[in-house]
Amino acid sequence: MTTIDLNMDIGIDEDDRREIADGLSRLLADTYTLYLKTHNYHWNVTGPMFRTLHLMFEEQYVELALAVDQIAERIRALGAVAPGSYREFAALSSVVEDDDRPDATEMIRRLVKGQESVVRTARSVFAVAERVSDEPTADLLTQRMQIHEKTAWMLRSLLA
Template identity: 70%
Template sequence: MAKKNEMSVNIGISDKDRKKIAEGLCKLLADTYTLYLKTHNFHWNVTGPMFNTLHLMFETQYNELALAVDAIAERIRALGYPAPGTYKEYAKLSSIAEEEGVPEATEMI
C-alpha cells in the first residue's frame, strides 16, 4: 500500500490495526472488482435458451457489485489509505482468476 497518499486520521483504531483492515479491504476490493468484470463479461456474452434470464441476472449482479466496489473503496479512504484503482493492482491483490475466452452459459453460472 502506498504511503504517499496516506491520511492522518483518528477514528479510535490504532494505526497498526487501520493498516491491517485497509490491506484486507484492498484485497476485498480487488476481488469485488474482478467479479464485477467477470459478471459484466458474462452479461455481454451469454447465449443460448436461458439468454434473457441470465442476461438480466448478470445485469442485476454487476450493478450490485458496482455499488459494493464504491462502498469498499470509500471505506479504505476513511481509514486513511489510498484505494487501489488499476487493473495491475487488482490482478496482484485478487484471489479470483480472470475468465479467458467466453464460457458456455452453464459454465457462467
C-alpha cells in the first residue's frame, strides 16, 4: 500500500489519491520496463531492417524516458512516493522481460505486446481518476494511451 501525505488537501481524498497513486505506480513500472526493453532492442537489433529499427527504437525509448518522469512527478503531486528500483518495478510491471535474444521480427512483436500492456494499465487507472475529477491524471493517462496505441499500430504495421 502506497504511503500518502496526510496533510494534503487538493480536493481528492486520501483513499482515492492512494488508489490513483498505486495505479500510476504500476504504469510507471510498465513504462520503465518497456523503456529498458526498447533500449536493449535499439542496441542489439540486427538484420536487413537494422537502420530503420535502430532509429525507430531510439525514438521510442527517448519518448518513454520522458514519460517515466511525467508519471513519477504526478505520483509525487498526489502526495505519494514513486517507486524507483528494479525490484519495485519488477514486482509492479505487467510488461514481460526477456530471457533470450530475439531476432528483429520477434523484437517488434514483443514491443507491440509491451505497448499494449502499458495501454491496458493506463486504462485501468482512468476510471478512478475520472470518478474523483482528477483531471491532471486523466489527461496524463489519455496522452499515454494515445501514444502507446499509435506506437503499437506503427510497430504492428511492420509485421504486415
